[in-house]
Amino acid sequence: MNDQTSLWDQSLPQPLAARLRPETIDEIVGQQHLLGKGRILRRIIEQDAVSSMIFWGPPGVGKTTLATVIAHQTKAGFIDFSAVTSGIREIREVMQQADKNRAFGEKTIVFVDEIHRFNKAQQDAFLPFVEKGSIILIGATTENPSFEINSALLSRCKVFVLKALTEEEIFSLLRRALESPQGFGGQQITVSDDVLRLIAVFANGDARTALSTLEMAVLNGDVDARGVTCVTREIVEQCTSKKSLLYDKNGEEHYNLISALHKSMRNSDPDAAVYWLARMLEAGEDPLYVARRVIRFASEDVGLADPRAMDQAVAAYQACHFLGMPECTVHLTQAVVYMSLAPKSNALYMAYETAKQDAVRQLSEPVPLHIRNGVTSLMRQVGYGEGYQYAHDSADKLTDMRCLPDSLLGTEYYRPTDQGLEARYAERLAQIKQWKQAHDPTVKK
Numbered sequence: 001m002n003d004q005t006s007l008w009d010q011s012l013p014q015p016l017a018a019r020l021r022p023e024t025i026d027e028i029v030g031q032q033h034l035l036g037k038g039r040i041l042r043r044i045i046e047q048d049a050v051s052s053m054i055f056w057g058p059p060g061v062g063k064t065t066l067a068t069v070i071a072h073q074t075k076a077g078f079i080d081f082s083a084v085t086s087g088i089r090e091i092r093e094v095m096q097q098a099d100k101n102r103a104f105g106e107k108t109i110v111f112v113d114e115i116h117r118f119n120k121a122q123q124d125a126f127l128p129f130v131e132k133g134s135i136i137l138i139g140a141t142t143e144n145p146s147f148e149i150n151s152a153l154l155s156r157c158k159v160f161v162l163k164a165l166t167e168e169e170i171f172s173l174l175r176r177a178l179e180s181p182q183g184f185g186g187q188q189i190t191v192s193d194d195v196l197r198l199i200a201v202f203a204n205g206d207a208r209t210a211l212s213t214l215e216m217a218v219l220n221g222d223v224d225a226r227g228v229t230c231v232t233r234e235i236v237e238q239c240t241s242k243k244s245l246l247y248d249k250n251g252e253e254h255y256n257l258i259s260a261l262h263k264s265m266r267n268s269d270p271d272a273a274v275y276w277l278a279r280m281l282e283a284g285e286d287p288l289y290v291a292r293r294v295i296r297f298a299s300e301d302v303g304l305a306d307p308r309a310m311d312q313a314v315a316a317y318q319a320c321h322f323l324g325m326p327e328c329t330v331h332l333t334q335a336v337v338y339m340s341l342a343p344k345s346n347a348l349y350m351a352y353e354t355a356k357q358d359a360v361r362q363l364s365e366p367v368p369l370h371i372r373n374g375v376t377s378l379m380r381q382v383g384y385g386e387g388y389q390y391a392h393d394s395a396d397k398l399t400d401m402r403c404l405p406d407s408l409l410g411t412e413y414y415r416p417t418d419q420g421l422e423a424r425y426a427e428r429l430a431q432i433k434q435w436k437q438a439h440d441p442t443v444k445k
Contacts (some may be wrong), residue, residue, distance in 0.1 A: 010405065013330055015211075015212065015215065016177060016183060016184075016211045016212070016214065016215040017166070017208050017212060017215075018047070019182045019183060020173075020176070020177055020180060020182055020183055020211065021065055021068070022062075022065055022069060022212070023068075023069065023072060024069060024072075024073075024342065025042060025045060025046075025069060025073070025191055028062055028065060028066065028069065029062070029165065029169050029170075029173045029176075029207065030061065030062065030162075030163065030166070030169045030207075031061070031062060031066070031162055031163065033163070034160055035056050041160055041262065041352040042419060043223075045069075045070055045073050045074070046073075047215065048073075048074050050070055050074055050076075050109075050136055051136060051157075051158065052130050052135075052136055052137040052138070052156055052158070053137075053138055053139075053157050053158045053159070053160055054115070054138075054139045054140075054141065054145050054157045054158070054159045054160070055067070055138065055139070055141070055160055055162055056141050056143075056145055056159055056160070056161050056162065057142070057145070057161060057162030057163060057164070058142060058162075058164050058205060058206065059142060059206055059208070059209075060165075060203070060205070060206030060207045060208035060209055060210075061138035061162045061163065061164055061165060061205065061206070061207065061296050062162065062207065063109065063113070063162060064080075064113060064140060065183045066162075067109065067111040067138045067140065068111075069271075070109065070138065071109045071111075073281040074107065074109070075107075076106070076107035076108060076109045076136065077098075077101055077106055077107065077108040077109065078108075078109050078110060078111065078130070079094055079098070079109070079110045079111065080111050080113070081094065081110055081111060081112045081113070084216070088121060088122055088125050091122060091125040091126065092147050094110065095125070095126070095129045095134060095135065098110065098129060098134045098135045099129070099134045099169075102133070102134050106136070107381065108135050108136070109135070109136045109138055110135045110136070110137050110138070111138045111139075111140070112126075112137065112138070112139045112140070113140050114140065114141065114142075114341060115139035115140060115141050115148075115149065116141040116142070116143040116145075116148035119418040120150055123149065123150045123153050123204055124144075124150065124153070126153060127150075127152055127153055127156075130153065130157075132155065132158050133140070136166040137153075139157065145159055158170060163205075163349065164204070164205025164206070165203075165205045165206070165207055167200045167201060168200075170199075170200040170203050170205070170207060170210045171193075171197060171200045173207055173211070174196045174200065174201070174210060174211070174214055175196065177211060177214055178214075180190065182335060184218060185363040187218075187229065188216060188226070188227060188228040188229065189221070189228070189229045189230075190228060190230050190231070191217075191230075191231040194233070195217075195231060195232065195233050195236055196214075196375075198233060198236050198237075199213050199214055199217070199236055199240075201234075201284060202284050204284060204286060211306045213239060213240060214231075216239045217231045217235050217239050218231060219238060220235055220238070222235070230251060232286075240284075254285075257276055257279055257280050257283075257285075258280065258290075258293055260272075260276040261273055261277055261290070261336070261436065262293065262297060262301075264276055264340065265294075265297055265301065265336060265339040265340045266297075266301050266344065268341065268344070269340060270337045270340035270341060273336045273337065273339070273340045274333055274336060274337065277290065277332060277333065277336050278329075281325065281326075281329055281332070287320040287324070287325055287328050287329075287332060288317065288320050288321065290320075290332055291313070291316050291317035291320045291332060291335070292317065294313045294315060294316060294317075294332070294336060294339060295310070295313040295314060296333050297313070298310045298312070298313040298339065299348055299349070300346060300348070300349045301339070301344055301345075301346055301349070302339060302342045302343070302344060302345065303345045303346070303347055303348040303349070303422065304345060304347070304348065304416065304421060304422045304425050305342065305343040305344060305345035305417065305420035305421060305422040306342040306343055306421055307419050307421065308336065309339060311341050311365045312334070312335050312338045312339075313335055313339070315331075315335075316328075316331045316332055316334065316335035319331035320332065342420070343419040343420030343421075343422070344419060345416070345417045345420070345422050347414060347415055347416050347417055347422065348414070350413075350415070351413040351414040351415070352413075354413050355413045358408060358411070362405070362407065362408075365405040365407060365408070366405065367405075368402070368403070368405065368406075369382075369385075369386060369387075370385065370386055370387040370388045370401065371388060371403055372384040372385060372403075374386075375383060387401075388401070389401040391433070396435065398432065398435050398436065398439075399438055399439075400439045400441060414429070415427060435438060
């Protein structure tokens with residue numbers, strides 16, 4: 001039965017992404033910060049000095065492809081391992097085979113996709129074989145290795161960060177797919193650059209998504225009497241379930257929409273804010289980009305008028321990271337509506353912008369001696385820390401010590417509003433200033 005299944009699988013055409021999988025470093029699109037001429041990973045591969053490593057990056061950026069290229073380049077045995085379907089027994093069986101191969105002088109590269117899905121015991125099963133050199137472990141993960149991979153295993157692996165492909169890189173990949181004999185080079189296909197860029201924008205840095213979308217669009221293209229397949233914008237929009245609201249993420253409309261979202265929240269208009277949010281997300285915008293802008297808004301336009309706004313914004317970002325689209329739409333909606341209804345204050349934004357101007361004008365202003373840290377005897381001899389007052393030793397937890405440079409004494413940067421909870425902070429600040437004035441030794445009583 002297994003033989004029959006294998007023969008049946010071989011008769012099926014491979015997906016476009018599989019047919020175009022690069023076989024050499026030069027065929028890989030993107031990752032020039034690692035694979036460009038003279039770059040570290042390229043040198044390691046060319047010198048056949050590959051050691052265990054982790055590839056960390058978003059989906060569709062070539063983690064599996066890069067591992068395969070390394071195996072071909074170094075002429076090592078290659079074992080593709082799935083963290084989803086493999087257990088400790090399978091790991092040990094593979095490791096024992098790698099041990100035997102090593103005895104005959106053959107290197108074995110074990111590639112583990114989604115290595116973050118392995119539990120601690122499964123990850124530990126690799127450790128002794130990595131340590132004695134039986135295998136070269138290459139793990140791929142979309143999650144931060146610092147949190148998802150055991151420290152003992154991680155310390156024996158070099159981490160390489162792979163980046164999402166740029167729109168131009170995906171565009172060139174799509175062009176190659178149309179021209180390559182392994183792609184659609186043997187077919188007559190007409191598709192405009194604008195339509196290819198539409199696919200590149202939709203792919204959001206994911207080469208696999210881009211090629212799959214192109215393949216679906218070609219299969220559903222209009223074939224004329226001459227046998228020429230025409231791929232139109234409308235066909236791409238049908239294949240991606242996106243309408244004409246797809247937009248260039250680097251173009252004017254991108255900035256127009258995020259501006260509309262920001263200004264709607266600032267104007268306390270939740271209906272408009274949710275509409276502009278939907279416009280962006282349904283156009284294929286990265287939800288994490290929107291979430292980052294909401295986090296900025298939480299301090300720039302709400303601030304201490306409602307400190308919980310920051311919690312809402314950061315929680316929405318984490319939800320977007322955990323779930324992705326389309327599940328995270330409701331979390332972003334919650335954050336956007338919260339920001340719209342929250343009391344507004346730009347006092348924090350104005351405080352920093354005003355302080356920034358003074359900081360830039362007076363970059364050489366020395367730190368007052370009494371608030372410098374006198375960590376050595378020489379520093380203490382020249383006055384570092386002399387006269388410092390520890391606020392916790394005071395009954396009121398306040399001192400009359402001055403912390404601004406002399407040239408800026410009396411300057412006020414943070415000027416709280418009376419909005420929301422900031423009114424309470426304004427009252428507290430007024431009490432602090434009143435206390436300091438009453439205890440200022442330079443003021444005549």
